[in-house]
Every structure is written in C-alpha cells, then in structure tokens.
Amino acid sequence: MARPVGSQVTVRMIAxxxxxxxxTVSRVMSGQARVAPGTQERVRSAAERLGATPPARRGSAEGAVFVRCPYVLTDYFGVIVSSIAEALDVHGRRLVLSAGDAARERSVLPGLAADPAVGGALLILPPEPGPELEALRGQGLPFVVVDPRTPLPGDIASVSAAHLAGARDVTAHLAGLGHRRIGVIGGPAEWLACQARLAGHRSALADVGVLHAPELLRSIEPTADWGYVAARELLELPERPTALVAFNDKAAVGALRAAYERGLRVPEDLSITGFDDTDLGRSTVPRLTTVRQPVQEMGRMAVSLLMRLLDGQAVDTLHVELATQLVVRDSTGPAPG
Known part of the structure; x- marks a missing residue:
C-alpha cells in the first residue's frame, strides 16, 4: 500500500x-506478550511496508513516571498523589508531577511517549477524550488510569473504586430507614463514576419497589457551593425529598447548609449522605454518613499495575475495582412520619 510522501502512519493504517x-496493533506496538507470534509478525511487517516501525516497550530501569492530576491537590486528589509518590519511592522510581487546575488546559499526552525522560505514566481522572488515550496506548507508552472519567477500551489499564456498589449500599441504608423519596446530587452526567452511582441508587430503590423520579436528580460540579444550589432546588420541590445523597462530601456539606437555612433538622427532618469519607465529612455537625473509598490503595494499586507493565509482565485484569465501605454516622436517621 503506497502512502503520500510526508503523511503520518497511523495505527488504523497498520491495522x-x-x-x-x-x-491488536496497539498491543503489538506496546510489546504485550498476549499477541500470538504470527500475528505480531504480520503487524510488524505491515508497519515496515508502510514505513513505520512499532516502538519497543521501555525497560523498567528507564525513565521517570509522569503523574498527571489536573486538579487542585486537596483531600481526595492529594491523598491519591501522596500514596502514588510513596509507592513509587519504594520502587526507586522518580516522579514527575503535573497538577493543578492550570494543568487541565495543557495538552501533554500527544508528546508524552516521545519524551525520553518518561518511562510510564499515571493519569488521574484524565479529562482527555477516549481517542487521545487510545492514541497514547498505540504509541507504546505504558500507563494506568486512576478513576477513569469515561469508559475505557479493554486494553487500557485502570483502577477505580466500586462506585455502583458503594452507591447501592448508601441508598439501601436510607431505604432501610424508611426513606422512599430520595434526592440525588450527582456529579457531571458524562462521568463514569456518576453513571455507575446512579445505577446503584436505582438498584437499591428497585429492591424496595420504588422507581427513581427524574425530578429528584441534579447533576453538578461536585463542590460545596454547587451542592448547596442543588440541595436548595430539591428542597423547594412541592413534595420535598426526605433524604439527599450527594456525589461527595463537599456537595453534602453544601446540602447541610441548605437544610440549615430552611430550618430543617438533620437527621430528624432530612437525612444527608456524602461519598469519599474525607476529613471534611468527619468535621461537620452532624458528622456525615458517607461511603469510604480506598483512595490510598487506589494509588498504590495503580503503581503496582504500572510496574508490571514496565517489566513486560502479562496483566490479566486490566480494570481493577476496589471495594468501598459504608460509614454510618449522625447525618442519617428514620424517615420523618
């Protein structure tokens, strides 16, 4: 197959x-052992005919680990990055960190694989669309996604919490207290975690014969201010909810403020739950019932997966979900009569 002079050979062309x-081309280019030798030879021959040579996998002794966390390093994200740094230190790996809101505006993935100083990467809740992550995978750079924002292809490694199970547990807890009209303050609708948690919420309601009402859902940026706005809207409904489940502890704090302004007692008049189990949730009055995510273990597991990829080991389970734990405190109680 001839190609125009100066044009770039793509993974699609080689396939x-x-x-x-x-x-399959991506796996061959990244050196995965799961591809049959004959298939590897076909891909490499095709690449040579097109004038491209698939890059070899970098060795485990080469390059720093690039950690991209395009968010402010407070509570949730700060704990993940700290656990990653500690785990990389145990492996003797150097860390290069790109963090903060400003990092979100920089396009770093296209040139990452070409950087000789980088041996692998850990991407935390990456805002980049799926095709950019697939392109990085096709360039042969080993990387792991921590808490994916959107669904990933089967050959991209990731670590996350069991969002569906965690949301199901907290809604089942409320349903067991007699709550049937439960408002949901969710994260952005396109986030994978938000979709999974909404599915868990609906599942727990279905177990007690209740369908989730669309008017009880608000999708927000999960901050305390937006949690306050969403809670205020839900509490102004003609038939207000008796409980609110928030996407994270920050949004739940905003909901506590909205309840206070309306003169509602928590949990006597209104139950409120969070998610994450941060220090913030343990400092409110009342203390938040929430779902504990294994945030530190997510960072450590991501490093473990990346080390195996860097060493050329076969990884059978590329998408790892870590168990969550319901933590019942003072912000939930029986549904008001």
Whole structure:
C-alpha cells in the first residue's frame, strides 16, 4: 500500500494493512506478550511496508513516571498523589508531577511517549477524550488510569473504586430507614463514576419497589457551593425529598447548609449522605454518613499495575475495582412520619 510522501502512519493504517484490529496493533506496538507470534509478525511487517516501525516497550530501569492530576491537590486528589509518590519511592522510581487546575488546559499526552525522560505514566481522572488515550496506548507508552472519567477500551489499564456498589449500599441504608423519596446530587452526567452511582441508587430503590423520579436528580460540579444550589432546588420541590445523597462530601456539606437555612433538622427532618469519607465529612455537625473509598490503595494499586507493565509482565485484569465501605454516622436517621 503506497502512502503520500510526508503523511503520518497511523495505527488504523497498520491495522488495515495487516488485516487485524486496531487493539491488536496497539498491543503489538506496546510489546504485550498476549499477541500470538504470527500475528505480531504480520503487524510488524505491515508497519515496515508502510514505513513505520512499532516502538519497543521501555525497560523498567528507564525513565521517570509522569503523574498527571489536573486538579487542585486537596483531600481526595492529594491523598491519591501522596500514596502514588510513596509507592513509587519504594520502587526507586522518580516522579514527575503535573497538577493543578492550570494543568487541565495543557495538552501533554500527544508528546508524552516521545519524551525520553518518561518511562510510564499515571493519569488521574484524565479529562482527555477516549481517542487521545487510545492514541497514547498505540504509541507504546505504558500507563494506568486512576478513576477513569469515561469508559475505557479493554486494553487500557485502570483502577477505580466500586462506585455502583458503594452507591447501592448508601441508598439501601436510607431505604432501610424508611426513606422512599430520595434526592440525588450527582456529579457531571458524562462521568463514569456518576453513571455507575446512579445505577446503584436505582438498584437499591428497585429492591424496595420504588422507581427513581427524574425530578429528584441534579447533576453538578461536585463542590460545596454547587451542592448547596442543588440541595436548595430539591428542597423547594412541592413534595420535598426526605433524604439527599450527594456525589461527595463537599456537595453534602453544601446540602447541610441548605437544610440549615430552611430550618430543617438533620437527621430528624432530612437525612444527608456524602461519598469519599474525607476529613471534611468527619468535621461537620452532624458528622456525615458517607461511603469510604480506598483512595490510598487506589494509588498504590495503580503503581503496582504500572510496574508490571514496565517489566513486560502479562496483566490479566486490566480494570481493577476496589471495594468501598459504608460509614454510618449522625447525618442519617428514620424517615420523618
């Protein structure tokens, strides 16, 4: 197959030339051992005919680990990055950190694989769309996604909490207290975690014969201010909810403020729950019932997966979900009669 002079060889072109899938080309280019030798030879031959040579996997002794966390390093994100740094130190790996809101505006993934100083990467809740992550995978750079924002292809490694199970547990807790009209202050609708938690919420309601009412859902940026706005809207409904489940502890704090302004007692008049189990949730009055995410373990597990990829080991389970734990405190109680 001839190609125009100066044009770039893409993974899609190599896949078409070799008669295999794009995912197979990505695996061959990144050096995964799961591809049959004959198929590897077909892909490499196709790449050579097109004038491209698949990059070899970097060795475990080469390059720093690039950690991208395009958010302010407070509570949730700060704990993840700290646990990653500690785990990388145990492995003797140098860390290069790109963090903060300003990092969100910089396009770093396209040139990351070409940086000789970088051996692998850990991407925390990456805002980049799926095709950019697939392109990075196809360039042969080992990386792991921590808490994916959107669904990932099967050959991209990731670590997250069991969002569906955690949300199901907290809603089942409220349902067991007699709550049936439960408002949901969710995160952005396109986030994978938000979709999973809404599914868990609906599942727990279905167990007690209740359908989730659309008017009881608000999708927000999960901050205390937006949690306050969403809670105020829900509490102004003609038939207000008897409980609110918030996307995180920050949003739940905003809901506590909205309840206070309306003169509602928590939990006597209104139950409120959070998610994450941060220090913030343990400092409110009343203290928040919430769902504990294994945030430190997420960071450590991500490093463990990346080390295996860097060492060329086969990884059978690329998408790892870590168990959550319901933590019952003072902000939930029986549904008001």
């Amino acid at each position: 078409a030339e070799a008669g295999v899938s794009i995912a």
